[in-house]
Amino acid sequence: MSNKAPDSGRAEYNTSYKVGQDNIQFLGLDVLNPVFTTSALIILAFILGSILFPADASAVLSGAKSWSINNFDWFFMVAGNIFVLFCLALILLPFGRIRLGGTEAKAEHSTITWFSMLFAAGMGIGLMFWSVAEPVAYYTGWYGTPFEVMKNTPEAKDLAMGATMFHWGLHPWAIYAVVALSLAFFAYNKGLPLTIRSAFYPLFGEKVWGAIGHFIDIISVIATIFGLATSLGFGAQQATSGLNFLFDIPNTLTTQIFVICGVTAVAIVSVARGLEGGVKLLSNVNMIIAAALAIFIVIVGHTGAIFAAMGSFLLNYVEHIIPLSNWIGREDETFYHGWTVFYWAWWISWSPFVGMFIARVSRGRTVREFIIAVLLVPTLVTLVWMSVFGGSALEQVQNGVGELANGISDSSLAMFQMFEHLPLTAITSFVGIILVLVFFVTSSDSGSLVIDGITAGGKTDAPMIQRVFWAVLEGIIAIALLVGGGSEALGAIQAAAITIGLPFTLLMLVMCVSLWKGLSSDMHLYK
Template identity: 45%
Template sequence: MTKDFNSKELEEKLFKRNFTKLGLDLNPVVSLSVGVFILIFSVYALININHAKVVFESVRDFIITNFDWVFILASNFFIIACLYFAFSNLGHVKIGGVHSKTEFSNFAWYSMLISAGMGIGLMFWSVGEPLWHSESIPPIFQHTNTTYSAMATTFFHWGFHPWGIYALISLALAFFAYNKNLPLSLRSVFYPLLGDKVFGLLGDIIDSLAVIATLFGLATSLGLGVQQINSGLNYLIGIPINVTMQVILIAIITFIATISVISGIDKGVRFLSELNIKLATVFMVSVLILGPTGYILRVFSNSLGLYLNDFLSSSFFISISDKSWQGSWSVFYLAWWISWSPFVGLFIARISKGRTIREFVLAVLVIPSLLSFIWLSVFGGTAIFINGESDGALFDVVRDNLPVALFEMITYLNIPTLLSGIFRVLLFVVATLLIISYFVTSSDSGSLVVDKITSGGKLKTPSAQRVFWAVLEGLVASVLLIIGGEKALQALQTAVISTGLPFALVLVVMSISLIKNLQISQKRQKRIRDINQFKKILEVINEEKK
């Protein structure tokens, strides 16, 4: 059983170790260890980026080849655990206690879920991945129509499995933070196993690993994604595509993210997340109308049916002989989602107080997945249709220069001649703004998460501290672009993915611990609800007597 802490106990056990001078409030061990590790990695990359890339790829290939079954079976276990939390009596447990209230509206909450979770990834891959699978038939979701197989496979990579991972870790973090009054930090989920040791060096190591994975994951996404922004601006106004321009764009995005970070979640992050959803809706509906509408709708319906029908067999599929496809796609994605989960999970936990377990799990698991399926069908379906009409021209673009694929697809849309020029420019503008906005949201939410962890899990920290982490993300991405361009970023991404294996095992143990602690809270909250109900009955009886 995990005890409930109060602020005074936490101050004595953890926060008293914080460095609180010079306008800062942070854990010096976690912050310094992260800073030293980033410095060592940067120097290593500067000295020999080719060697670094080979080493990290060797580690990744070894993990994916030999432990693919861990990722596949664990990710299925996470979905089963989430469904158990939602549909058992534990679903009635409220995050933060019986009397806790929600901090954000449903629309704001869903907007932030999607923006932090994988909004930018959907922008980058929604054209390329379905098109790639339609040309190279995957071993899962087999169908006579290759389009449906391709789209169902893409659903598999962006649907219930990643969101099941996010739902599980964010639920654990939210429960231990708001129901047990532990710090909002990754170390807290280990309290049932390690006890008070989480407040010492072991906890510092756990938080340091989470910060490194988050910072490097964000830096990788920022560096790779800024190439897509550069491509969009090249299409729009002819800005050259080169490293110098990409570093300038990172600086601009980081500056905007810094302003949002200073504003905090309630203003900056929420505003940008809601803006993302509105822009995304306009963009998606425009492509749906201007593209092959009937074809898109058929692709969505048939692909979703195939995905749901073959969900179990495809989810438990493990390659025996040729592991190249599954290692490059499904296992790669699962490792990336798991390594990314401390960041996304902690952010979702931060914004989810006041929700019941059932509401929380079903919302995190189902709503973003369904919206992702619709988005992928519109853009992936349009891309596959255009590729067929253009004799494979769009696939050639995806294969040779993935960042420009989305903008290239827009040029093929069948827009009426009189409006063609204006509409294409507007679509380019909206697409570019949406990519920038998603990147800013990822950067500022990531900075807030890193700041929370490095401060020991405090909910309120100095603005200068949040700014520092936002700037550091941009700086790491810029340095790697300058040192080795896309090669350096891919090496970093490979290194981050390697952390997925230990995190997968940690999540399995964590879910078992969470079940035990939720059972205790469920009984406690049920007693409170029964007492409150009894009090209301007494009040009614007393009123009637009067």
């Protein structure tokens, strides 16, 4: 592959590697053998171990997770801060003029659709789960309070707002943005395969097509499949909790399996229809339902308190972002390790999946437009969402309304307990359940597209059966873990995903250097 002329608007790398050249074909599949086979064997070994020996697997993997978090808390925190500063710098520097795909590239999706897809894949489901539970947990002192302030005090409320936004604001989206921009730039501007290893080409050159690249992609596949499977399993538990709360449907293993089968079935249809007919459609539906639910709560809830909460969440976020970003001399160890460092490791373990999906739908955007859309706009949307849901919940707690006033007993029920004290409880709760399930579908089908791309060596037009294979596998893994070991087995695989976040953090720091070099080499096209 030779460099194109300057007037093409792209400066591709000289590499003899062709997408799919090392792939093998069997049983209708078209995969990169070292990555596909090794990933499948490792995943199978972990799953069997977690099912056959759930207690032992949970102990070993939880120990590995705790070791990573307790010994490298400073590393996660420093890296998270670097990613935020790096992204903000890209907005301000001349690099922001570079267009993904070259100077003549055009955006493939409308701005609203583009944003809907990246947001739905990024953390939509997490916001459904934690927008009520997390601020209430901090305020009432459930599992640690930031800086060990006294619970149920005005100071605790301020910190609850600031800490919640801290965990769902600039830092996680910067993690996603670094990976997404790296993949998009090297694929669309440098002509490399759309896979994780391509982001390291400026540093490793042709070696990325060998063992080094295989290792990077294998880590990415494992982190993604573990993260998706555990989220699907825990999400099924939340959905069944909601169904039990609303319709008195038994919250049993059988119900959870039915939920997973239903989500997986819809995800299979969506992923079979591809990006345009599946993920894009569901993402738009997601955002419409979410917006309607939020507007409804603003209208029927304590409207004044919700708008006041928006200002409070923002001010407390700004006030506490630096203290909460500090890793030196922290005395609130339960909160610091159990929440913040855990979150950072979890976001990083999800970054290969979310980053690659965002990259796939972002051709034609400038670097500046990309960072603003992936970093700043989601943070503002999260601010509004947390203010509506978290603000309403805190208002109820402060006034002694409902079960939340007694603290968090079951985080999966927190949102429904808040809905219980709003008008039309049955309708809002039902919409909430639908939204949870649809968010899980979009995570599953977008994740299947990503895993398929990595294991196919960067091909974006691999056989449809491969996408279906990964969607089915996610559901099978989640069901197997629930049947074999329940929450203990799911927790073990989640711990494995968190542990993988440690080496991937180092890879991401290297990725920043590689991206800087790549962007620098294209600046001559924008003078």
